[in-house]
Amino acid sequence: MEKVIIKDLYRKTSDYIDKDVEVSGWVRTLRDSKAFGFIEVNDGSFFKNLQVVFTDSLSNFEEVKKITISSTIIVKGKIVKTENAKQEFEMHANSVEIFNLSDSSYPLQKKRHSFEFLRTVAHLRPRTNTFSAVFRIRSIAAFAIHEYFQNNGYVYVNTPIITCADCEGSAEMFKLTTLDLDKPLPTKDGKTDFSQDIFGKKAFITGSGQLHGETFAAAFGKIYTFGPTLRSEDSNTKTHANEFWMIEPEISFCDLEQLMDIEEDFLKYIVKEVLEKCPEELAFCDQFVEKGLIDKLHRLINSNFVRIDHKEAIDLLKKADRKWEFTPEYGGDLAKEHEKYITEYYNGPVFVKNWPKDIKSYYMKVNPDGKTVAAVDLEVPGAGEIMGGSQREENYDKLVSRMKDMGIDTDQLYWYLELRKYGSNIHSGFGLGFERLLMYITGMENIRDVIPYPRTPNNCEF
Amino acid sequence: MEKVIIKDLYRKTSDYIDKDVEVSGWVRTLRDSKAFGFIEVNDGSFFKNLQVVFTDSLSNFEEVKKITISSTIIVKGKIVKTENAKQEFEMHANSVEIFNLSDSSYPLQKKRHSFEFLRTVAHLRPRTNTFSAVFRIRSIAAFAIHEYFQNNGYVYVNTPIITCADCEGSAEMFKLTTLDLDKPLPTKDGKTDFSQDIFGKKAFITGSGQLHGETFAAAFGKIYTFGPTLRSEDSNTKTHANEFWMIEPEISFCDLEQLMDIEEDFLKYIVKEVLEKCPEELAFCDQFVEKGLIDKLHRLINSNFVRIDHKEAIDLLKKADRKWEFTPEYGGDLAKEHEKYITEYYNGPVFVKNWPKDIKSYYMKVNPDGKTVAAVDLEVPGAGEIMGGSQREENYDKLVSRMKDMGIDTDQLYWYLELRKYGSNIHSGFGLGFERLLMYITGMENIRDVIPYPRTPNNCEF
Numbered sequence: 041m042e043k044v045i046i047k048d049l050y051r052k053t054s055d056y057i058d059k060d061v062e063v064s065g066w067v068r069t070l071r072d073s074k075a076f077g078f079i080e081v082n083d084g085s086f087f088k089n090l091q092v093v094f095t096d097s098l099s100n101f102e103e104v105k106k107i108t109i110s111s112t113i114i115v116k117g118k119i120v121k122t123e124n125a126k127q128e129f130e131m132h133a134n135s136v137e138i139f140n141l142s143d144s145s146y147p148l149q150k151k152r153h154s155f156e157f158l159r160t161v162a163h164l165r166p167r168t169n170t171f172s173a174v175f176r177i178r179s180i181a182a183f184a185i186h187e188y189f190q191n192n193g194y195v196y197v198n199t200p201i202i203t204c205a206d207c208e209g210s211a212e213m214f215k216l217t218t219l220d221l222d223k224p225l226p227t228k229d230g231k232t233d234f235s236q237d238i239f240g241k242k243a244f245i246t247g248s249g250q251l252h253g254e255t256f257a258a259a260f261g262k263i264y265t266f267g268p269t270l271r272s273e274d275s276n277t278k279t280h281a282n283e284f285w286m287i288e289p290e291i292s293f294c295d296l297e298q299l300m301d302i303e304e305d306f307l308k309y310i311v312k313e314v315l316e317k318c319p320e321e322l323a324f325c326d327q328f329v330e331k332g333l334i335d336k337l338h339r340l341i342n343s344n345f346v347r348i349d350h351k352e353a354i355d356l357l358k359k360a361d362r363k364w365e366f367t368p369e370y371g372g373d374l375a376k377e378h379e380k381y382i383t384e385y386y387n388g389p390v391f392v393k394n395w396p397k398d399i400k401s402y403y404m405k406v407n408p409d410g411k412t413v414a415a416v417d418l419e420v421p422g423a424g425e426i427m428g429g430s431q432r433e434e435n436y437d438k439l440v441s442r443m444k445d446m447g448i449d450t451d452q453l454y455w456y457l458e459l460r461k462y463g464s465n466i467h468s469g470f471g472l473g474f475e476r477l478l479m480y481i482t483g484m485e486n487i488r489d490v491i492p493y494p495r496t497p498n499n500c501e502f
Numbered sequence: 503m504e505k506v507i508i509k510d511l512y513r514k515t516s517d518y519i520d521k522d523v524e525v526s527g528w529v530r531t532l533r534d535s536k537a538f539g540f541i542e543v544n545d546g547s548f549f550k551n552l553q554v555v556f557t558d559s560l561s562n563f564e565e566v567k568k569i570t571i572s573s574t575i576i577v578k579g580k581i582v583k584t585e586n587a588k589q590e591f592e593m594h595a596n597s598v599e600i601f602n603l604s605d606s607s608y609p610l611q612k613k614r615h616s617f618e619f620l621r622t623v624a625h626l627r628p629r630t631n632t633f634s635a636v637f638r639i640r641s642i643a644a645f646a647i648h649e650y651f652q653n654n655g656y657v658y659v660n661t662p663i664i665t666c667a668d669c670e671g672s673a674e675m676f677k678l679t680t681l682d683l684d685k686p687l688p689t690k691d692g693k694t695d696f697s698q699d700i701f702g703k704k705a706f707i708t709g710s711g712q713l714h715g716e717t718f719a720a721a722f723g724k725i726y727t728f729g730p731t732l733r734s735e736d737s738n739t740k741t742h743a744n745e746f747w748m749i750e751p752e753i754s755f756c757d758l759e760q761l762m763d764i765e766e767d768f769l770k771y772i773v774k775e776v777l778e779k780c781p782e783e784l785a786f787c788d789q790f791v792e793k794g795l796i797d798k799l800h801r802l803i804n805s806n807f808v809r810i811d812h813k814e815a816i817d818l819l820k821k822a823d824r825k826w827e828f829t830p831e832y833g834g835d836l837a838k839e840h841e842k843y844i845t846e847y848y849n850g851p852v853f854v855k856n857w858p859k860d861i862k863s864y865y866m867k868v869n870p871d872g873k874t875v876a877a878v879d880l881e882v883p884g885a886g887e888i889m890g891g892s893q894r895e896e897n898y899d900k901l902v903s904r905m906k907d908m909g910i911d912t913d914q915l916y917w918y919l920e921l922r923k924y925g926s927n928i929h930s931g932f933g934l935g936f937e938r939l940l941m942y943i944t945g946m947e948n949i950r951d952v953i954p955y956p957r958t959p960n961n962c963e964f
Binding site: 083501 | 507509526527528529545546547572573574601602604605607608624625626628629633634637638640641644645648652655657658659660662663664665666667676677678679680684685686687693694696700701703704705707714717718719720721722723724729730732734736744745747754755896917918920921922923924925926927928953954955957959960961962963
């Protein structure tokens with residue numbers, strides 16, 4: 041008898057109608073009456089379950105009726121077309137073998153559970169519909185990201201996580217050590233003796249792969265990173281985690297306008313792929329997580345992203361007939377309420393570009409006005425800022441002087457500066473927090489619910 | 503005039519013959535004589551360079567002759583067919599614009615450099631042929647890995663890097679902290695006070711995502727991880743690094759024999775993809791890094807991997823007419839020399855399975871003989887062990903008793919044990935060090951030369 045996966049039963053249904061097949065999976069629900077019953081089985085291959093009908097013709101009928109939620113079973117039977125609109129087919133079981141009867145203490149019995157509770161059983165929550173949908177979408181979106189870049193000639197670069205340079209501002213960087221922290225630290229001349237540590241000096245975890253990424257873009261033209269990022273921010277919000285995944289492409293021979301073309305093309309590709317490959321998961325999220333989700337995603341891929349200067353954005357906010365909690369300022373950042381207003385005003389995604397230089401990073405190219413930098417944030421309806429990018433300063437002297445102005449150590453970053461000495465070019469890049477994107481695509485409101493095992497201040501379970 | 507990338511000129515040559523195009527890139531070499539010269543330009547899109555011919559008809563001919571290696575230029579000209587066997591086409595330049603003249607201190611002038619030297623300029627080495635080939639192959643292989651799993655219904659899971667469980671044996675685990683290491687550590691009751699640290703307790707970096715991966719396999723059937731792994735081993739060898747990338751698939755409803763089928767299929771897929779997508783890079787590595795490399799890879803994909811028991815392997819070694827540095831033992835591990843002999847004896851890849859349980863991990867399924875576990879190592883010619891996997895112990899009581907025997911804390915791992923209570927199933931998984939695979943595929947002999955920025959004891963530059 042052919043062993044099949046449930047995905048194939050759904051995707052190639054006609055191949056299996058009236059055929060006997062075998063399926064191994066987990067019991068999601070079981071209903072029974074006197075002479076028959078229904079089991080919803082899931083084998084992990086697909087978001088939806090297989091409905092199995094069993095009757096008292098089974099030799100172990102009484103046992104089968106008592107199968108507990110989350111038990112592992114092997115069912116054999118015929119796939120039969122149904123007249124039911126909700127269910128195109130079902131299996132009529134010839135045998136139900138119980139491989140492992142789940143303990144009745146299983147915490148996810150059939151009822152709604154809060155996301156807060158489900159975080160306490162993070163090892164079991166992927167078995168629920170919501171998290172099955174979210175983590176399938178996460179996987180499909182991750183692959184779409186790789187596909188987009190590979191199809192467009194980018195080289196995937198694994199930039200290092202460990203660094204001994206603290207030039208990023210070590211406040212947000214974790215320290216990494218092999219020294220014994222259960223004892224007093226070794227000292228030499230009154231200072232901690234890091235020569236005894238594995239790298240012979242103080243080590244950190246980087247918060248970004250951009251600088252290393254730029255070195256590879258100067259060889260391969262177009263590169264991208266996609267990996268975990270650890271930041272030690274002591275920030276307990278719905279959008280912050282101490283461990284998350286980030287995508288950082290870097291493109292040579294590319295200015296700010298071309299960068300926005302790429303960002304728009306990229307984002308639309310990812311959303312299209314998820315719409316195409318995860319219809320069942322998105323339909324579930326649309327119904328139970330965020331009403332109108334699928335419409336929102338279709339609107340995104342069909343819109344032309346607006347491009348406005350930061351100054352225009354502030355003009356717009358100042359003119360608005362609104363009382364702001366945070367006053368919009370020409371020299372300042374955009375608050376959440378401002379981002380919301382702007383995307384609602386344009387009824388779609390908006391690139392806000394040419395930001396005041398004083399609130400942006402040293403590596404961004406200063407515009408001819410001397411006051412703004414060629415930076416761009418993409419604001420999307422419902423999620424606010426989702427990507428941040430810039431054209432990089434390619435002029436050696438200008439970059440050095442800006443680093444000195446901002447107190448950045450030029451000695452430690454000699455290798456980064458050398459990119460401007462040995463074949464500098466106009467280049468740009470952006471960063472995208474993967475979880476922010478997933479929150480936007482799934483409608484989930486808390487970053488803890490789009491990461492398999494979230495790490496946040498005072499929370500590092502499992 | 504059409505802006506093109508060099509890859510398109512090579513892959514769709516006929517589209518461009520006799521057309522005027524524009525290319526931006528870096529000067530790799532320049533040769534000139536009185537009235538003309540040749541520039542090899544690379545734009546990063548392709549392993550090979552574009553040969554540009556220029557003559558004294560250029561208004562800036564004297565300047566162009568003096569262009570330094572690694573300068574950035576924009577060339578416009580006609581693509582012309584050549585009679586040269588080495589070079590199917592070249593560009594006859596109408597104009598050569600110098601965007602950035604590279605400083606003459608550029609350390610990679612045209613001559614051979616040792617890999618040791620090139621590690622000291624890791625930010626520039628991707629511009630050399632060898633590292634251009636290696637890191638392109640790395641990117642293509644990484645994507646092939648994602649493709650293989652996605653095409654076969656696996657869900658990509660990002661398991662956490664930060665953990666507060668030290669049950670893996672903290673000797674090889676880095677400690678992660680936000681405490682100020684430049685001052686004495688805070689204490690309470692004579693012990694370090696980790697309640698002041700960000701997670702409120704001692705935190706580590708995990709050395710494996712397997713256990714977390716298993717929790718997701720119990721929901722999605724088939725999953726894989728692919729991310730960086732940090733281990734604090736103080737080991738200075740050609741095959742050890744403190745930061746490397748690892749792939750860990752985990753498959754439900756899969757026993758050891760099925761696992762070997764998957765491992766074989768997986769490895770052949772990756773090698774086939776690299777052979778197909780990187781012919782130029784592999785030809786270079788075959789010529790300059792490992793003679794016979796391409797033949798080796800073809801032999802791998804055309805072979806049937808042998809499967810023998812650990813006991814048979816030891817029998818074979820004991821019978822061999824050889825003096826061993828390390829005596830083969832029925833209860834012991836295989837030394838490098840043993841692995842080499844076995845793959846040479848069978849003239850191809852060999853799965854060695856059913857290992858003595860005392861030298862293997864607690865989570866591996868104990869065989870009915872009570873002495874061996876259902877573990878398997880794949881040995882390949884020239885590289886030795888490249889993948890390690892096992893069927894996992896799915897029986898709750900047996901797993902608990904084995905953990906107790908081996909001194910593993912069952913309390914901390916309650917969530918892992920619960921997988922055996924709530925829908926346990928026969929499942930298996932394997933681990934693959936990405937860099938080991940890359941060393942095998944490229945022929946590079948030092949792990950430091952297949953990682954963009956290697957981190958090894960006392961070495962954490964850039």
